[in-house]
Amino acid sequence: MTTPGARRVVIALGGNAMTGPDGSAAPGAQRDAIAVAAQHIADVVAAGAEVVLTHGNGPQVGNLLVKNEMAAHVVPPVPLDWNVAQTQATIAFTLADELDAALQTRGLPQRTAGLVTRTLVDADDPGFTDPSKPVGRFVSREEAERFIALGQRWEDRGEKGWRRVVASPEPRSVVDYPAIAALAGAGFVVVCAGGGGIPVVDDGRDGQALRGVEAVIDKDLTAAILAHELGADTLVIATDVPNVMVDFGTPTQRPLGRVTATELREHAAAGQFARGSMGPKVEAALRFVDSGGTRSVITSLEHIADAVAADDAGTVLTAR
Numbered sequence: 001m002t003t004p005g006a007r008r009v010v011i012a013l014g015g016n017a018m019t020g021p022d023g024s025a026a027p028g029a030q031r032d033a034i035a036v037a038a039q040h041i042a043d044v045v046a047a048g049a050e051v052v053l054t055h056g057n058g059p060q061v062g063n064l065l066v067k068n069e070m071a072a073h074v075v076p077p078v079p080l081d082w083n084v085a086q087t088q089a090t091i092a093f094t095l096a097d098e099l100d101a102a103l104q105t106r107g108l109p110q111r112t113a114g115l116v117t118r119t120l121v122d123a124d125d126p127g128f129t130d131p132s133k134p135v136g137r138f139v140s141r142e143e144a145e146r147f148i149a150l151g152q153r154w155e156d157r158g159e160k161g162w163r164r165v166v167a168s169p170e171p172r173s174v175v176d177y178p179a180i181a182a183l184a185g186a187g188f189v190v191v192c193a194g195g196g197g198i199p200v201v202d203d204g205r206d207g208q209a210l211r212g213v214e215a216v217i218d219k220d221l222t223a224a225i226l227a228h229e230l231g232a233d234t235l236v237i238a239t240d241v242p243n244v245m246v247d248f249g250t251p252t253q254r255p256l257g258r259v260t261a262t263e264l265r266e267h268a269a270a271g272q273f274a275r276g277s278m279g280p281k282v283e284a285a286l287r288f289v290d291s292g293g294t295r296s297v298i299t300s301l302e303h304i305a306d307a308v309a310a311d312d313a314g315t316v317l318t319a320r
Contacts, residue, residue: 008184008232009049009308012223012284013037014239015056017301018091025059034091035098036301042102043305045110045189052184052230053095054223057195060087061216065136065164069147077150080135080166081198081212088116088194095191103189113188118175119197119222121215125169133168133216167215171196171222175210177229184230196222220284228291235288235296236307236314237281242300244282244315246272256315261286264317285317294319 017037020029045051061083068077078086092114099112127133131153144154144162154162174180174193183190196217203209220237227235243255246267256267264286273279278298285296297307299314306313 007049007234007308008052008230009044009234009236010052010054010223010227010230010232011041011044011236011238011304012220013053013055013301014237015058017238018055018057019059023059025063030060030091031094031098034094035102038095038098038102040301040304041099041189042106042108044308045103045108046106047305047309049308050184051189052180052226052232053189053191054193054219054226055091055095055191055195056219057084057087057091060091061195062136069136069139069143072146072150077147077152079212080214080216081200084195084198084216085116085212088198089114091194092116092191099189099191110187110189113183113190115176115180115183115190115192117180117193117197118200118210118212119171119193119217119225120173120175120210121169121199121201121213121217122172123201123213125167127167127169127215128213131165131167133166134163135166135216136164138163167213168218169199169215171217171225174222174226174229175200177226180226181230193219193222193226195219218280218284220280221287224284224288224291224293224296227288227293233294234308235285235293236304237284237296237298238301238304239278239281239298240300242303242314244273244278244298248272258311258316258318261289261317285315289317289319292319 019025064083096112096114138161155165157163180190180192196219199213199215200210203211245253247253273282281298288296295318297314297316299307303313
């Protein structure tokens with residue numbers, strides 16, 4: 001099913017591809033949104049690319065955390081690495097159903113495979129000693145104290161209430177990338193490393209004994225590592241805007257088209273990209289090209305096929 005010499009493309013889907021237009025994470029809204037995303041992904045496959053998909057899972061993990069909280073008096077809360085694994089599986093099978101249908105409609109032979117994926121992080125990462133990534137909903141102090149007693153870390157966030165904070169360590173390697181490469185090479189569109197991957201650390205025996213840890217990993221930074229480890233030609237980071245903007249929200253705002261790494265770093269150093277939104281996407285694009293990748297593109301979901309086919313769609317960072 002694989003075309004000899006096909007370009008290998010890693011596509012990182014943003015959270016907007018997994019929820020309804022109003023942000024709803026209800027099952028029906030998620031499936032409808034994923035069905036739309038599948039059409040655009042199928043267009044990339046139809047153009048002859050070998051596609052590997054990764055995705056966000058913030059709303060889905062948030063929903064599971066609420067269920068944990070509400071059921072804590074009945075069943076023990078599920079650890080965060082288990083939450084990531086469960087949402088990976090749910091999103092992967094839904095994407096597989098919708099993408100298989102889109103591929104079949106186009107008369108394409110490729111089919112989709114989902115892989116529950118682990119990402120290695122450093123047990124000594126500073127993020128573990130100072131957890132700062134907020135996850136889930138706001139609760140009262142009384143509710144927070146119940147979960148603190150279970151070993152979780154919560155912080156007072158003012159009038160909104162208390163919110164759980166977790167570690168967000170740097171990804172080091174996608175543990176299961178050889179399996180991903182094998183599936184992609186056999187002609188499958190692979191859905192993997194969702195939510196940045198299930199965070200695992202080496203338990204002290206040269207990577208032969210891994211264990212999950214309470215953390216979340218930035219999915220765009222993992223996508224950059226995955227694209228490098230798979231030898232991908234292009235990393236496409238799909239978000240909700242066609243281009244990265246500078247001077248956003250001001251009269252001088254403008255979109256970035258083709259840019260050099262130097263230009264992009266200068267904009268980042270000037271504080272142009274918000275840490276919680278565009279910042280990680282820009283950093284991921286830079287890391288992939290720095291590691292030897294040919295090109296990175298940041299653009300909206302509806303433009304991903306154009307982004308793979310040409311250099312005039314989205315914000316394009318190339319190695320040259």
